[in-house]
Amino acid sequence: xxxxxxxxxxxxxxxxxxxxxxxxxxxxxxxxxxxxxxxxxxxxxxxxxxxxxxxxxxxxxxxxxxxxxxxxxxxxxxxxxxxxxxxxxxxxxxxxxxxxxxxxxxxxxxxxxxxxxxxxxxxxxxxxxxxxxxxxxxxxxxxxxxxxxxxxxxxxxxxxxxxxxxxxxxxxxxxxxxxxxxxxxxxxxxxxxxxxxxxxxxxxxxxxxxxxxxxxxxxxxxxxxxxxxxxxxxxxxxxxxxxxxxxxxxxxxxxxxxxxxxxxxxxxxx
Numbered sequence: 178x179x180x181x182x183x184x185x186x187x188x189x190x191x192x193x194x195x196x197x198x199x200x201x202x203x204x205x206x207x208x209x210x211x212x213x214x215x216x217x218x219x220x221x222x223x224x225x226x227x228x229x230x231x232x233x234x235x236x237x238x239x240x241x242x243x244x245x246x247x248x249x250x251x252x253x254x255x256x257x258x259x260x261x262x263x264x265x266x267x268x269x270x271x272x273x274x275x276x277x278x279x280x281x282x283x284x285x286x287x288x289x290x291x292x293x294x295x296x297x298x299x300x301x302x303x304x305x306x307x308x309x310x311x312x313x314x315x316x317x318x319x320x321x322x323x324x325x326x327x328x329x330x331x332x333x334x335x336x337x338x339x340x341x342x343x344x345x346x347x348x349x350x351x352x353x354x355x356x357x358x359x360x361x362x363x364x365x366x367x368x369x370x371x372x373x374x375x376x377x378x379x380x381x382x383x384x385x386x387x388x389x390x391x392x393x394x395x396x397x398x399x400x401x402x403x404x405x406x407x408x409x410x411x412x413x414x415x416x417x418x419x420x421x422x423x424x425x426x427x428x429x430x431x432x433x434x435x436x437x438x439x440x441x442x443x444x445x446x447x
Contacts (some may be wrong), residue, residue: 195422202420203419206419207382209222210224213418219403219410219413220412224413224417226393228396228420230300231392233300234368234375234395237307237368238308238311239364241308242308242312243361246315247319249267250315251345257339271316271317274309278373283373283374285306287343287378290305291378296390298392300389300390300392301390306375311363311368314363314364315361317360319360319364323356325352346431369420370425371397375395375398381398382394396424400421
């Protein structure tokens with residue numbers, strides 16, 4: 178009974194939060210809002226440059242984090258398995274990094290990427306900083322998915338004479354696809370909603386970026402700025418939050434559909 182009440186309470190809070198954003202943000206959603214540039218400090222106009230900057234930051238983040246995260250997860254799950262000093266050190270470092278506040282990552286990104294590497298306040302600095310932030314959760318989720326594949330699968334493949342590369346490619350990776358997608362979604366969710374780290378790295382500039390070295394305002398930073406620093410910006414802040422929520426729902430829904438289609442295709446292939 179208690180568990181049911183808690184679940185109902187969480188569900189009601191979720192629907193109240195989403196409903197409030199949708200009701201207050203939906204009236205401001207127009208084609209002009211999606212395609213125009215911000216005017217009057219964001220009180221008027223649209224969010225087109227903000228959307229472009231957000232997409233560019235996400236591409237840099239995923240393009241950097243996914244290869245590194247995937248390779249590290251494979252090493253931890255298949256080659257280390259907690260028996261090597263390096264593997265234990267990497268796991269402990271990931272656990273510490275996962276608990277570091279985002280503002281610390283922002284200061285790190287500002288010091289390393291913006292100043293030491295000379296990238297300045299740019300989309301590239303913001304994307305690389307977010308990549309550092311999402312790596313712990315991405316690696317841990319992918320590692321858990323790879324380790325969840327039964328040991329009997331590996332032993333059976335070895336008995337048949339399959340190479341380790343063939344086992345990873347044809348047996349372990351397909352079985353771990355749901356966990357890979359979960360890690361990617363969690364990383365995307367954190368990157369889309371991050372604010373503090375991007376204030377110190379990608380900056381506040383709301384004009385249309387021309388390259389990855391231009392400063393760019395993400396959607397979450399835009400919402401924060403309108404809500405906290407711009408008097409009269411609440412209407413556009415709610416509309417921007419509405420767009421952010423729709424993006425998150427769309428990404429989750431599309432991923433679920435792709436996984437379902439992939440699963441059915443794989444079953445037919447078997």
